[in-house]
Amino acid sequence: MVTVKIKNDALIVSISGDLDLVIAREFRDTVDKVLKDKPIKNLILDLSEVNFIDSSGLGAILGRYKLLQQRGGRMSIWGAKPSVFRILDLSGIMKIIPVLKTTEDILRNQKEAK
Amino acid sequence: MTAKNLENYIRLEFSSLPENVALARVLIASLVAQLDTTLNDLEEIKVAVSEAVSNAIIHGYQNKPDGIVGVEAKIKDGLLEITVNDWGVGIEDIEQAMAPTFSTDPDRMGLGFVFMKSFMDSVHVESEVGKGTKVILQKKISENGSCAQIAN
Ligand SMILES: Nc1ncnc2c1ncn2[C@@H]1O[C@H](COP(=O)(O)OP(=O)(O)OP(=O)(O)O)[C@@H](O)[C@H]1O
Ligand SMILES: [Mg+2]
Numbered sequence: 001m002v003t004v005k006i007k008n009d010a011l012i013v014s015i016s017g018d019l020d021l022v023i024a025r026e027f028r029d030t031v032d033k034v035l036k037d038k039p040i041k042n043l044i045l046d047l048s049e050v051n052f053i054d055s056s057g058l059g060a061i062l063g064r065y066k067l068l069q070q071r072g073g074r075m076s077i078w079g080a081k082p083s084v085f086r087i088l089d090l091s092g093i094m095k096i097i098p099v100l101k102t103t104e105d106i107l108r109n110q111k112e113a114k
Numbered sequence: 115m116t117a118k119n120l121e122n123y124i125r126l127e128f129s130s131l132p133e134n135v136a137l138a139r140v141l142i143a144s145l146v147a148q149l150d151t152t153l154n155d156l157e158e159i160k161v162a163v164s165e166a167v168s169n170a171i172i173h174g175y176q177n178k179p180d181g182i183v184g185v186e187a188k189i190k191d192g193l194l195e196i197t198v199n200d201w202g203v204g205i206e207d208i209e210q211a212m213a214p215t216f217s218t219d220p221d222r223m224g225l226g227f228v229f230m231k232s233f234m235d236s237v238h239v240e241s242e243v244g245k246g247t248k249v250i251l252q253k254k255i256s257e258n259g260s261c262a263q264i265a266n
Pocket of ligand 1: 055056059165171174175203204211212216217219223224225226227228247
């Protein structure tokens with residue numbers, strides 16, 4: 001399941017379940033629709049309720065990152081469980097998109113954005 | 115119960131629907147969980163199965179729902195062997211397909227085979243254009259893992 005809310009000009013996307021090709025498609029369609037209608041530049045992806053991720057999920061995340069980058073925006077990921085974190089790490093996506101582990105990371109990331 | 119010498123075999127065929135990837139993943143995970151394996155092994159096997167079955171649906175059948183995907187799993191002497199079959203378009207150049215970050219789809223990262231290779235002990239692919247693809251994944255199952263410890 002994919003839920004979105006907008007807070008302080010940022011789009012917060014929360015995913016729950018297994019981020020495989022089914023949810024990856026839902027994630028892509030949901031985010032692209034919001035980005036089409038609104039000039040949002042900051043996306044925070046909450047993966048705290050995600051138990052599983054595979055390459056389809058990673059591809060969808062990277063694709064949304066590229067969309068945001070095109071409009072001068074940014075993206076960050078937080079809440080990844082160890083098994084999900086490991087896949088993010090192995091994929092190399094963490095070199096491009098910040099993956100935040102603690103609230104300290106999140107505060108630092110916000111400060112850097114300003 | 116000691117599951118060390120467990121021998122088991124399952125076979126499953128299903129429509130090439132995206133929703134069925136989770137089904138295959140859960141089925142194989144439950145089979146492997148009968149063994150004294152680690153949670154880490156279990157996670158890795160789930161990713162590998164997800165990649166192979168997703169590829170059959172996405173590439174083999176080009177996202178058309180009227181294909182059939184076959185999954186077989188065999189456990190013998192602590193070795194798990196999973197075979198994923200499709201009767202779709204096939205792969206022209208297997209070596210190129212298995213190369214890291216190679217993808218025929220610009221929206222994909224080409225990581226499927228990377229994960230299969232890093233999470234399984236061996237990945238073998240047989241394919242013929244216009245006939246289909248068979249992916250054989252093997253992994254030695256480590257014994258006395260946390261799954262069994264939790265279960266006890
Ligand atoms: N069952 C299959 N039938 C036909 N072609 C396949 C099959 N499996 C893989 N391929 C080909 O091999 C390529 C590489 O597969 P791989 O899983 O590594 O990457 P991908 O699926 O393109 O991207 P990702 O897995 O990161 O979403 C695919 O782009 C596709 O061209
Ligand atoms: Mg793939």
